[in-house]
Amino acid sequence: MAARIVRAWRDLPPELRGAAVAVGAFDGVHRGHQAVIGEAREAARAIDAPLAVVSFDPHPRRWFQPDAAPFRLMTADQMARALGELGVETLFLLPFDAGMAAMSHVQFAEDVLAGGLGIRHAAVGFDFTFGKGRTGSPEALRELGGGLGFTVSTTERIDDAGGLKLSSSAVREALHAGDMARAAAILGRPFAIEGEVIHGDKRGRTIGVPTANVALGDYMRPAFGVYATQTRLDDGRVIDGVASLGLRPMWRLEAPLLEVWLFDFDGDLYGRTIETELVAFLRPEMSLDGLDALKAQIEADAGAAREALANAPRG
Incomplete structure (x- = not known):
């Protein structure tokens, strides 16, 4: 079953809040992405929380480079199906607009992750950046989460045993x-x-x-x-x-x-x-x-x- 797509983060009903989430672009939902989502899944089981993914539409690259050549690897529906196969219940496909682009990493953690989504855990990749100017890092998110009521896990780079880069x-x-x-x-x-x-x-x-x-x-x-x-x-x-x-x-x-x-x-x-x-x-x-x-x-x-x-x- 495909993950449910929710295109908002404000004024959510209680049943959509409180999830363990993986946060990132996840275009392609490739094996490296799957490892990050696996960390979120383990956290969801440990704290008895729903499993969700937080991503963006349009892809931030499209927002900042509107004239870039086409680059997407999947549609939103394909992403939702791929995530559903991994046990993800909800795909928060957040509008990446001028307001989102202008948010500092602190604002994103406070307003979107903690305030809007009410998350209990965030899983991110080793190279995750967020906020205006990409000033946020996994370490910054962990520090912020400590004061905002959610834990953070970071998945280190995983390559195929044969040296294949998973990106x-x-x-x-x-x-x-x-x-x-x-x-x-x-x-x-x-x-x-x-x-x-x-x-x-x-x-x-x-x-x-x-x-x-x-x-x-x-x-x-x-x-x-x-x-x-x-x-x-x-x-x-x-x-x-x-x-x-x-x-x-x-x-x-x-x-x-x-x-x-x-x-x-x-x-x-x-x-x-x-x-x-x-x-x-x-x-x-x-x-x-x-x-x-x-x-x-x-x-x-x-x-x-x-x-x-x-x-x-x-x-």
Whole structure:
């Protein structure tokens, strides 16, 4: 069950106060994040408190760098589902606005964590900073918590036994390189793009490969090319497929698009929300000489995708 999303911290009902919380951006909810949330979970059990996560929307980076390239690894709904799988009951997705950006670290601890949320414990990562100018640290939060009625735990840096860095930036590096295995190893699951199926130019239908098209929005752009995929429909079915992600050199798009051909599927998905895991990168984008060449290449890609998916772990 997905965590409940609450987009406020003022005037909360009693049942939403008093939690043990993990605090941070948690974009991707990767294995490093999961360790911090695990510390909050242990504290929640020890003090018999609800388990929650405190994060922000938009991501603070988007607020301070509004012209930055798209960088998000998941939507709010994806985050809520990932957190629910970790036992988190509530996701406090706090509006990061001018007021929040202007808060000192002391104000944030006093007004938001203690006053608004009434937390009993805060778990943070070793590199956690907060407050205007990023002046707050885990040590500062621990000192403040002592006077405000909550305890604080800090999770030290955790890397994979093989030396794999567990961070959101490392996920983005892997995606940019098309290394989906490395991205999945850091995340603990394949990277997935979720969105509403929109109308395209329907060219694929003319060659027998209708696609479900999803705009990338604020998602980080993985390597452009062709992927083996698994797509979860809104009715719970999971269907293998092959997808093109990018600007489509033969009929160039203004914005990158995910175009998924679902194997052995016949149905209308327009307006429905799907989530597509990019399981394996098969090849970069290429320009081909006409529809016949494109159809032959798609058939070859489909064969490669089926082979990759046959050897991929199933969740």
